[in-house]
Amino acid sequence: MSSALLIIDMQVGLFNGPDKPHDGERLLANIQQLIRQARARKVPIYAVRHTGPQGSPIEAGSPFWQLLPDLELNASTDILFDKGKPNAFFATSLAQQLRAGGIDELFIVGMKTQYCIDSTCRAAADLGFNPVLVADAHTCMDTPALPARAIIEHHNATLGGAFARLINSADVTF
Template identity: 55%
Template structure:
């Protein structure tokens, strides 16, 4: 790839939190996905690229209330709160009422790399919205996950979303091929 054609990338880690990742049903390829996400966080940090982490929260008194242990980011996740931007959201779209688009613009991000949970909800919704806000988007095919649904196995959900979102909404890449330009 021609380095002059490279857009400044930022990394968005969606909903990698205790209650979703360590819930009653284990996410598809959980350990592999977490490892891939951590490798991407390390790469982004090394390149000086901004990293954003979204937490899905619910109303006070619910299992995902902002102060609940279930709504906290995974301890194993290499997010650095002193360096990275952690923000809360209440809807599947990471841009809805969060200020994320303004934060990306302020950081000079032109292309957003998307990873996390859940493929069929927040990853899908955010991947479909990002271009409408003027940003290019990359979905890392092996760094997002979900759990089985009543009608589909998680592997089929992930495969379907990679096929559906890739090209039409996002550029699809493997984690090993995803890089961040030096800032």
């Protein structure tokens, strides 16, 4: 099985905005470790950023739209792309690129759990890929209805099995 790492919406404005992501530093450390492991094993790294409408904090080209520098992504070796909807496959060439590269297993990490992580896991499964949700490498913020920890736990339970295989970052082997 050929694998890839998909990093979703780890953007300056989402990660460092007024609403802080739950357990953000641990999340970032886990993703950085997965990036190092992927590079060591020559596993392709895909990183997507959400593009908001003109005038929004994450409009294309704005400082908040940029991917976190701490990820040390490299546009010459990593595949960086943009999306306008929560599903990273919608109106992008992600599925075609994965198929062209013979990739069928997709390790999914990033933000926000209840939007882009959820949508992308479900879409990956529907498109015939084998999504692997890294249970301790995705996050979101507290909402008026639920704390972030409950959202993350709920989505791990909901997505695990039916839509994705769950694994912790320490157990990932590409």
